[in-house]
Amino acid sequence: MRRRRFGQGPTHDGSRRVLGLLVLAALTVITLDARAGDGSPIDPARAAVGSLFGPVESTTAAVTRPFADAISSFRTNKSLRGDVATLAAENSRLRGEVSTDPLDRQRLAELDGLTRTAAETGYSLVGARVIAIGPVQSFTRSVTIDVGTSSGVTKNMTVLNNDGLVGRVVQATSSTATVLxxxxxxxxxxxxxxxxxxxxxxxxxxxxxxxxxxxxxxxxNAVVPSGGDVVVTWGSQNGVPYVAGIPIGRVESVVSSPRQSSRIAVIVPFVDFSALDVVGVVVPQGTTGDRPVISTPTGKADR
Amino acid sequence: MNALRNAALVAVVAVAIVLQAVVLRYVSVDGVVPNLALVLVVVVAVSRGSQFAAVFGFGAGLLLDLAPPADHVAGRWALALVVVGYLAGRVRQDARESPVASVLLVGAMSFVGTSVFALSGVLLQDGALPVDLTLRVLAISVLWDLMLAPFVVPPLLRLVDRLGSDEVAAARPVSLARTS
Known part of the structure; x- marks a missing residue:
């Protein structure tokens, strides 16, 4: 084999210049977005890309769900996990065998739970499904849900499921919303x-x-939480971004660090974040939109 | 014609981003999924060279930064994938000649790209995890990309070559047949 040096070719100098320019451009975007905090100049671009990708993600999620259900019902078998080649090969065989009935029943139970949550907490909820999950390589934990401003969902609304608190809406396009x-x-x-x-x-x-x-x-600092104690949201004014009284988790242990002279309670969340599916967004009473609003019997039913 | 081909490349990267967020979550290991966009940037670098790949990496990274459910500071993936595209383009000749080299290149670039992204997060204090968790995520994502590369790289390379300029396609008919 003929030996070559790296980076040969007529475009060598040009590509270095392009690299410099692009790195500079990336750093500019980062600076613009990081410095501005709320109301960043990148937000319009984010919204535009979101409104393009949102419907595509919804459709892809809807189309691939039956296949995914086949995979997830066999996921309890942990050895299958990660072995994408085996899964791909077996997938077509499993697809025929697996009925999605039990999963649909489970979803119905989750929806029932949401309705009960609405009745117990007195909040109005818009039901939604998780359609995309941000990869952990991005080091942020966020998901996309299939409701947006057309259903009355806007930034800083509380998201929960029948187990407890899930997160809050950080961005909303007309048909999807991003939940942190x-x-x-x-x-x-x-x-x-x-x-x-x-x-x-x-x-x-x-x-x-x-x-x-x-x-x-x-x-x-003087308070020592006891193990097993339930933690709920404290709630802020007008329920932004979190409404009060939503269960979050249970105290597992208490760690005290002598250096910081503070106690940290370790909380086990009620919600299983690796298996999020049906969630509810807390919306103000009397919200109307293209999705039915689940509200308390005493509250005004919208649909 | 060229504009049409570039539009097709943008479409391919959009498909990769959607697949990554919507479909691959079902096979994630602790939430880590194969980074298809990064693999695609490496493939484009091998097919078209570092200059084009750096521009393509910037575009792909920016889409990855802006498409939901991304919530980190925009521009971080753009920076990481510019570096990936440029570096992969510099060693493209070697990756061209053997499929094994191209798979190893994807693994190395997965390490570089995810590291640059993680480091930018530490510098910006944007969603940085503790060191041990970060290394774990890094290791899983490199393994994922390595595992996927033998199946994904040859067809993608063929696709990108077909979308590439005639000059590139004509210059390497032999090595093309071997890698595919």
Whole structure:
């Protein structure tokens, strides 16, 4: 084999110049987006791309769901996980065998649970399904759901399922919305201990695996949370971004660090973030849109 | 004609991004999925050279940054994939000649790309995980891309070559037949 040096060719100098320009462009975009915080100049572009990709993602999710159900019903067999070649080969055989009935029944139960949640908490909910999940390589835990501003869902609304708090809406296009999960490292939730109403701040650790945990830092250092204590949302004014009284998880253990002289309670979330499907978005009473609103019997039913 | 071909490439990267977020989540390992967009940038680099690949990487990265459910600071994947496209283009000749080399190149570039992305997150304090978790995610994603590369790279290479300029396609009919 003939030996060549790397980077030979007439375009060598040109490609270096292009590289410089592109790196500069990327750094400019990063700076624009990172410095501005809320109301970043990138937001219109994000919304535009979102409204293009949102419907495509919805459609893809709808089309691929039956196949995915076949996979997920066999997922309990952990050895199959990750072996994408085996899965691809077996997929066509399994597709015929697997009836999606039990999964549909499970979804109905989840929806029932949501209706019950609406009745118990007194909030109006818009039902939604998770259509896309952000890859962990991006180091943020966010999902796309198939409702958007056309159903009355806007930024900073609480998202929950029948187990408890899921996250909050950080972006909404007309047909989809992006939800930041509470396990994300950027997520901070005002939380309250169920037994003594002590308040604190709950931060995610960025992992959705079964071992995914949240850290609760209590405002009052003297309080020692007891194991098994339930943590609920504390709620802020007008329910933005989190409404009050939504269960989040249970205290697993308490870690105290002598250096920071503070106690961190480790919380096991009620929600299984690796198997999110049917969720509900808390919307103001009397919201109308292209989706039925689940509300309390005493509240005004919209559909 | 050229504009049409480039539009087709944009469509391919859009498909890769949607597949990555919607379909591959069902086979994720702790939420880590194969990075199809990155593999595509490497393939384009092997087919078209570093200059084109850097531009393509920038575009693909920006789409990855903006398409839902992305919520990190925009431009981070763009930066990572520019670097990936450029570096992969520099060693394209070697990757052209053997399928094994192209698979190894995907693995190496997966490491580079995910590392640049993770480092930019640490610098910007944007969704950075603890070091041990970051390394774990890095390892899983490199393994994923390595595992997928033998199945995905040859057909993608054929597709991108077909979408490439006639000059490129005509210059390498022999090695093409071997890699595919």
């Amino acid at each position: 999960l509470i396990v994300d490292t950027e997520s901070v939730v005002g939380a309250r201990l169920g037994t003594n109403s002590e308040i604190g701040f709950l931060r995610g650790r960025g992992s959705i695996a079964d071992s995914g945990r949240l850290d609760l830092e209590l405002v009052d």
